[in-house]
Amino acid sequence: MRTARTWPTLGAALTYLGTSFGTYLKAILLLQGVSVLVVFPGLAWLFELALDQAGVEAVTRQTLGEVLRSPVADLLILLIGALACLVVLVQVGALLVIAHRLAHREPVTVRTVARDLLGAARKLLSPQVLLFVPYFFVVLPLGNVGVVATVVRGIRIPRFVVGSLLETDAGTWLYYGFLAMVLYLNLRLVLTLAVFVTSDASVAASMATSWRLTRWHTWRFVVLFGVVLAVAATFLVGVVNVGLAPTRFTDRVMPDASPLVAGFSLAAVQIAVFVVTGFVAAMLAQVVVVALGVRQGEGPDGGAIHSAPAEPVAARLHGPRWVRVVVGIAGVVALAVLSVYNTSVMTDIGNRSETGVIAHRGYPSRGVENTIPSLEAAAAARPAYVEIDVQQAGDGGIVVVHDTNLARLAGTDRDVYDLTTAELTATTVRAQGHEATVPTLDAFVDRAQELGVPLLVEIKPHGHESPGYVEDVVALLQAKGVAGTYLVQSLDKGVVEQVEALAPEIGTGYVLPVNLGRLPATTADFVAVEESSFTPSLLAEAHAAGKQVFVWTVDEPAAMRGYVREGVDGIITDLPTRAAHERDAVVADTTLSSRLEDAVHGILSW
Structure with missing residues (x-):
């Protein structure tokens, strides 16, 4: 042959x-x-x-x-x-x-x-x-x-x-x-x-x-x-x-x-x-x-x-x-x-409102995600919000951590719901050459207030919460006086609706990792859509319904510029400094050649 x-x-x-x-x-x-x-x-x-x-x-x-x-x-x-x-x-x-x-x-x-x-x-x-x-x-x-x-x-x-x-x-x-x-x-x-x-x-x-x-x-x-x-x-x-x-x-x-x-x-x-x-x-x-x-x-x-x-x-x-x-x-x-x-x-595409930059879990490349150092690094970029994840510890405390299991960041195969708040806050987490300890939501909010940075709090149920878990999160935000300026989002539509019933002053978001079709029915103020599920028609439908659209996790500069030109309301990114730079460049640039270049890039990417 x-x-x-x-x-x-x-x-x-x-x-x-x-x-x-x-x-x-x-x-x-x-x-x-x-x-x-x-x-x-x-x-x-x-x-x-x-x-x-x-x-x-x-x-x-x-x-x-x-x-x-x-x-x-x-x-x-x-x-x-x-x-x-x-x-x-x-x-x-x-x-x-x-x-x-x-x-x-x-x-x-x-x-x-x-x-x-x-x-x-x-x-x-x-x-x-x-x-x-x-x-x-x-x-x-x-x-x-x-x-x-x-x-x-x-x-x-x-x-x-x-x-x-x-x-x-x-x-x-x-x-x-x-x-x-x-x-x-x-x-x-x-x-x-x-x-x-x-x-x-x-x-x-x-x-x-x-x-x-x-x-x-x-x-x-x-x-x-x-x-x-x-x-x-x-x-x-x-x-x-x-x-x-x-x-x-x-x-x-x-x-x-x-x-x-x-x-x-x-x-x-x-x-x-x-x-x-x-x-x-x-x-x-x-x-x-x-x-x-x-x-x-x-x-x-x-x-x-x-x-x-x-x-x-x-x-x-x-x-x-x-x-x-x-x-x-x-x-x-x-x-x-x-x-x-x-x-x-x-x-x-040059007549868009300013898109907000949202720091995803703080600034992960400059501090371990969801920790105080990561928050401090993100604050220097002056984002619209710093996004964090909260879960309930085994004794009912609220801690800032993304994974249910600590193996990835702490190297220990233990679950958040099996540990007390004291045990979690004594746990050292490491990533990308940085290390810190797991913070409580209380401590995180205090530091965020000192830095003047509002938070986007994602409530992540792990299935082992006490019945009053959501109420505890809302009560803490209200007690700190930030309920009117912070946002709360969740993958769980029931959690979103519960937050709205408990505190109508809190802006709420429904997180969509996958969305095939129209805008889902939700009473949330905004939807947070993963990049692969974003479409211009979804954005138009959301705006027509009076809702905002955040897109996550956007780390490519060309994509950042594209979403700004599309008119999305927020970009959730691991690179808030770069996102702010790209956003500001798009807003400040009145020439057509840069818009044309981005449009051509979009065609070639597709």
């Missing part, structure tokens, strides 16, 4: 692509257009219908059980999963079918591609389709090797889960071990879809074939994909710099023209990104097909794969002249519409 040599494979793939890139672009434009106009709205509608059947606004940690208890909602979610699998097959499979037909000098038309995809789709009508579910929704998106469909591109491990794992040595090994396993599976199964859509093989047989053909050759695919992505990234950097140049120029000499120039530039960059990502998708599909052919004994010098696509095949893809005219007009109209829309966006 022949080896999928790197440069000949790339050369052959590039030859096919060079003569038929227009075909791929049309296919990608059609697939993405159908996805945006039909598929995504359809899947969103089905998801909303499932939520309505379950009687909830969103899937959260607390509503998941209600969703699972609704048979109709479960059936709808299964339907959504099945349709999503079909969409992935069509989006990725279409490019692979085109690549296969070009390599074998077979006609490439909408009809022939649809016919091949329909034949492949029929094979999904078996229990083996269940093998594709983890492949499509775990291996493909998390490994991100090869062609990835739009519908699964946003799937990722939430940042708070990653952050929690990286806090311990065992978690770090687990996280990177999992990523290594997913990457390995991705590389070994990279030929699966190509085999599936270009042969009579079943799902299981396609996976088995890919596994066999990639044995001892995974590194070659790393090189193949790496070269393609590196070239595309280099080209994109150049495109972005060219796109930013006109706005940077008008910022200096004609500021009044900058919104229009920025809008047009952003539209041009968006189209360029679409073309480049189209090139990457097409090139990767062609690479996979050529590599598959070589591994099966085909190649430029023999077998079914030819050195270049036949001209008659490529010519058939152009269609009638009027089609090309319509496509050209559509492109011009798209550029004009995008330019007009982006001009308003560029102007609007």
